[in-house]
Amino acid sequence: MPHSVRHEPTPLEIVKDNDMEGKLLGKWAVITGSSSATGIEIVRALAATGLRLILPVPNQARAIVILGDAYNPNRMEFVTIDHTSLDSVREAAKHIISKTEKISLLVCNETATPSPSLQLTKDGFEMQFATNHLSHFLLFQLLKPELLAASRPRFQSRVIMVACAEHRKRGLNGRGNYNFEKEGYNSAIAYAQSKTANVYMANEIERRYGTRGLHAFSTNSGRFIAGELQQDGGESLHQNPQSETGGKSCARGTSTTIWGAIGREWEGKGGINLSHCTDAPSGDSEENMPSTTGTENTYNPAEEARLWEDSLDMIGLLDDQ
Numbered sequence: 001m002p003h004s005v006r007h008e009p010t011p012l013e014i015v016k017d018n019d020m021e022g023k024l025l026g027k028w029a030v031i032t033g034s035s036s037a038t039g040i041e042i043v044r045a046l047a048a049t050g051l052r053l054i055l056p057v058p059n060q061a062r063a064i065v066i067l068g069d070a071y072n073p074n075r076m077e078f079v080t081i082d083h084t085s086l087d088s089v090r091e092a093a094k095h096i097i098s099k100t101e102k103i104s105l106l107v108c109n110e111t112a113t114p115s116p117s118l119q120l121t122k123d124g125f126e127m128q129f130a131t132n133h134l135s136h137f138l139l140f141q142l143l144k145p146e147l148l149a150a151s152r153p154r155f156q157s158r159v160i161m162v163a164c165a166e167h168r169k170r171g172l173n174g175r176g177n178y179n180f181e182k183e184g185y186n187s188a189i190a191y192a193q194s195k196t197a198n199v200y201m202a203n204e205i206e207r208r209y210g211t212r213g214l215h216a217f218s219t220n221s222g223r224f225i226a227g228e229l230q231q232d233g234g235e236s237l238h239q240n241p242q243s244e245t246g247g248k249s250c251a252r253g254t255s256t257t258i259w260g261a262i263g264r265e266w267e268g269k270g271g272i273n274l275s276h277c278t279d280a281p282s283g284d285s286e287e288n289m290p291s292t293t294g295t296e297n298t299y300n301p302a303e304e305a306r307l308w309e310d311s312l313d314m315i316g317l318l319d320d321q
């Protein structure tokens, strides 16, 4: 690789191209948001590597139906989780840890359905920030010992934060305004903030734990549509490979995530935003930016550190460094 958007491979092709079929037997992965169209494709591809999968989902019976033929009871187990509740995340983490002491891969794919009006979780946080970011931040903190314990020179542990190009639209709200306390609520901005948080969290994980063999990437994949590569507003992805408005199938929409999760070229690396199966270098400005380029909302060490500190405070944990 790298691939252009035009030639972005499918997740299973990435597994094959990286010679990863069955190569991760004996290792464990945790994937959130698996009971979704994108989740199915992530599960299918990672199962092909031999990974044993723990799938935290809100409703296990529903997840089995949604996963369909991607579900293999011999290689996958469910844990109940509600990302709107930090207590539920703590409970889910306990169940996960009771199943394995080593986790090689954590994929954070879950996302809340946005509401047009401000909604707070029972813990008092804005819904998208809480579910897309805080719940994953807590899950990571609780699974960190298992992620560190699993790291091996041939496959160092990885965290994949499934973000979105929308993160470029907005950085974090200021301190004391994460929940829109100081401005009117805007659902799109709230989504962008939560996705920026995903990107920053990956960068900060790398900064803090990369040298201990625990790495992290964030991924953008563009808009997904069911079915194969689709027309969008009369323009297909093939005609405009850099277009963020061009849709792609759910399978191709998860290619970047799988590339980050098992791609051999990423061994021992991290802190990179992967976009359409390329790494996203820093761009000059948002206006000039092709869709695979990062902005200060992609790489911003001061803001990454602020988010980390504030998130620890919000979930009631102390810094371990």
Ligand SMILES: NC(=O)c1ccc[n+]([C@@H]2O[C@H](COP(=O)([O-])OP(=O)(O)OC[C@H]3O[C@@H](n4cnc5c(N)ncnc54)[C@H](OP(=O)(O)O)[C@@H]3O)[C@@H](O)[C@H]2O)c1
Residues within 6 Å of the ligand: 032, 033, 034, 035, 036, 037, 038, 039, 057, 058, 059, 062, 063, 081, 082, 083, 084, 108, 109, 110, 111, 112, 113, 131, 162, 163, 164, 165, 220, 221, 222, 223, 224, 225
């Ligand atoms: N869709 C796109 O076009 C697009 C574009 C760029 C990036 N992304 C990113 O890709 C990821 C997946 O997106 P998607 O469109 O596949 O999402 P989706 O279809 O909305 O699915 C969301 C998943 O999260 C789960 N979920 C929602 N609320 C939950 C809760 N409170 N507790 C536990 N699980 C919960 C859902 O479970 P149930 O359905 O079982 O409730 C489902 O598995 C997200 O991180 C999103 O930001 C998506």
